[in-house]
Amino acid sequence: MYQRFFKRLFDFIVSLIALLISVPFFIPICIILLCTGENEVFYFQKRIGHKNSWFQIWKFATMVKNSSQIGTGSLTVRNDPRVLPFGKFLRKTKINELPQIVNIIKGDMSIVGPRPLMEVDFKKFSPQVQAQFYNTRPGLTGIASIIFRDEQKYYSNILSDPHEFDKKNIAPYKGKLEIWYQNNISLTTDLILVFLTAWAIIAPQNDLVYKVFKDLPELPEALR
Numbered sequence: 001m002y003q004r005f006f007k008r009l010f011d012f013i014v015s016l017i018a019l020l021i022s023v024p025f026f027i028p029i030c031i032i033l034l035c036t037g038e039n040e041v042f043y044f045q046k047r048i049g050h051k052n053s054w055f056q057i058w059k060f061a062t063m064v065k066n067s068s069q070i071g072t073g074s075l076t077v078r079n080d081p082r083v084l085p086f087g088k089f090l091r092k093t094k095i096n097e098l099p100q101i102v103n104i105i106k107g108d109m110s111i112v113g114p115r116p117l118m119e120v121d122f123k124k125f126s127p128q129v130q131a132q133f134y135n136t137r138p139g140l141t142g143i144a145s146i147i148f149r150d151e152q153k154y155y156s157n158i159l160s161d162p163h164e165f166d167k168k169n170i171a172p173y174k175g176k177l178e179i180w181y182q183n184n185i186s187l188t189t190d191l192i193l194v195f196l197t198a199w200a201i202i203a204p205q206n207d208l209v210y211k212v213f214k215d216l217p218e219l220p221e222a223l224r
Contacts, residue, residue: 006187011111011137015104022098029060029095037084038065042099047116050137052130055108057116058099062087074118075166078156094201100140112190113139114178124167129175135182141197143181143216144174146209149200154223169222176217184213 033041040061045068047057067082068074076083076091083091090096103109109116116138125133139145154170155162181189196209210216 007110007190008107010187010190011104014111015101019101019105022101026098029090032086033061036086037061040065045118047118047138048122048134049108049116050134052134055103055116057108058102060090060096060099062090062096068118072155072162074120075155075162076152077162078152080152097140104140108137110137110139111141112193113137113142114181115139115142115145121166121171124171125175126172129179132182133175133178136185141193142178143193143209143213144177146193146196146200147177148174150204169220173217173220173223180215180217
């Protein structure tokens, strides 16, 4: 029942309040983006959403145009040359994700859920995981987003193709995490994950998530 009705109601009310609070902060960000980088304010891209349907995700523009077709494509590494100077700040603070409040109000996304992926990354999951991954709406944050809040470090420290490393090590674990979330979805779980997201911004190296949720799938050796 929570997933069908109250989760959507919770998403709509909280995101509407968040949008009203955020508007005064959006204005200077928009001005800075118009005057720097490539003079783009918002970035729109097709992502996979609820029941594997497509939607347009909103973000503040932080990278050069056509960045998904340059360098490491859909994956971002540390000191990625495609990231613009002001974009580094927006990405580090996660402010670049805030325009997705519009997606939540529209019903494309939820506050908590699996991150909406590009098709190239979604295909890294097994067919079984693909069939279940988006049984709930994609989220602004989620269990995998918290655990992989510094995902760039994995791609920056390997010598092999980052996409192959992602497919072999990260994607399978993300799949397990999101299935865990669907099996434990509740208002309490969502509120805890929102708190853990905020805490991860304040203390990026913390492992509180594993202490709070003791039944999470075990982290693979390759990711420790």
